[in-house]
Amino acid sequence: MTKANLNWVVLGPGAIGGLIAGALLEHGQSVSLLPRKSEPREINWQVRHKQFKADYSAPVITQPLAENTVFVIAVKAFDLIEALQGITTLQGFNKTMPVVISHNGLVELPEPLKELNLHPLVTTHGAVISRNENGKRRIEHRGAGRSWLEVGPQGRVQPTNFAPGLILQQAFSPLTLEEDLSQRRWLKFVINCVINPLTAVHQCANGELLKKNWQAQVYSLVTEAVAVANSQNVSLTTEGCYKEVLLVARETALNHSSMLQDVKQQRRTEIQQLTGYLISAGKTAGVATPTHQQLLDEFQRSYSD
Known part of the structure; x- marks a missing residue:
């Protein structure tokens, strides 16, 4: 030892x-x-x-x-x-x-x-x-x-x-x-950019995102985030990240995300360091992130940090 x-x-x-x-x-x-x-x-x-x-x-x-x-x-x-x-x-x-x-x-x-x-x-x-x-x-x-x-x-x-x-x-x-750890940090970042804001906006446990009706939006969020990661010379794939998002949602099915907990406790959230950062990095790199922008708009209509 x-x-x-x-x-x-x-x-x-x-x-x-x-x-x-x-x-x-x-x-x-x-x-x-x-x-x-x-x-x-x-x-x-x-x-x-x-x-x-x-x-x-x-x-x-x-x-x-x-x-x-x-x-x-x-x-x-x-x-x-x-x-x-x-x-x-x-x-x-x-x-x-x-x-x-x-x-x-x-x-x-x-x-x-x-x-x-x-x-x-x-x-x-x-x-x-x-x-x-x-x-x-x-x-x-x-x-x-x-x-x-x-x-x-x-x-x-x-x-x-x-x-x-x-x-x-x-x-x-x-x-x-x-x-x-740049690739692993970006992978966690992509996962958080999907699970945290979605569960916070819809006030649901992580496992809810496994349902069929969520998959189009989840996949679109992952696709955009991976494109931004790739623009930063981080080698991630949409399919790989999508599987990881679903895996984390399954492993933490009954848990409430940290962002949802912050919302419930009326604490400051990390929305700007997650979705906000991703959108800003996308703009700088010329990568469109409309699904994340829509999610951010929805979050800001629901809550104000």
Whole structure:
């Protein structure tokens, strides 16, 4: 077992961050938390899996940061830039520190943030965070999934030499280390651009999209999204992505998408980082996306962020 001497700093923790922080603690790693708001010196949370529940606690970070710090930032896409800017202001931060980032949607980062040692994480785990009557964080692990971590940045580091990746591979399994996740990130992006807005607009569970009457619209959404991906030199196929959309809808048939949950809780959604980003990228590349534009218009008529 890899026992590198690393200091893990997890933002939040939110739903996915709480899962990862708990898993790291289970594997004997040193974990501290970077809260978004003022918190006590120690944060407690509970993770509820299907067959058991586990309680965790970790201290709030102290500054200056240790030189061997690794960050885990799992956030909504619209919070990513602010979160990254926030960690750069911490005492002792330097841009060689690995930063694992996980979010839906696609985000164009400002140039200074592109220079950070970023390692995108794609995960299919399903988790929902809430607070119990005592205000304690409670994370429901509703769907055990798979994860992929980019070991780069830009493939400059071999997987076998990236200690944080090897530890995450053991703690947060199953996890695959890859040199470049651009294709996998786009595949997840396409899936999210179909399932999230459709289920949010029509207030339905993911499995509803498997019905025959949805297939023409689903296929059209996939076709347009793949065309935009191809314009970005990402090699995806319509048939392959369509099958993946249906597979995810089947695997998460009873689940409500994160966007539908946000709508129900009257929280800000990631519609602009999903459908909005896709439409904008399509316009820049000269790729028409009328089905996505129609869906965005329908969403905006129904809800206002």
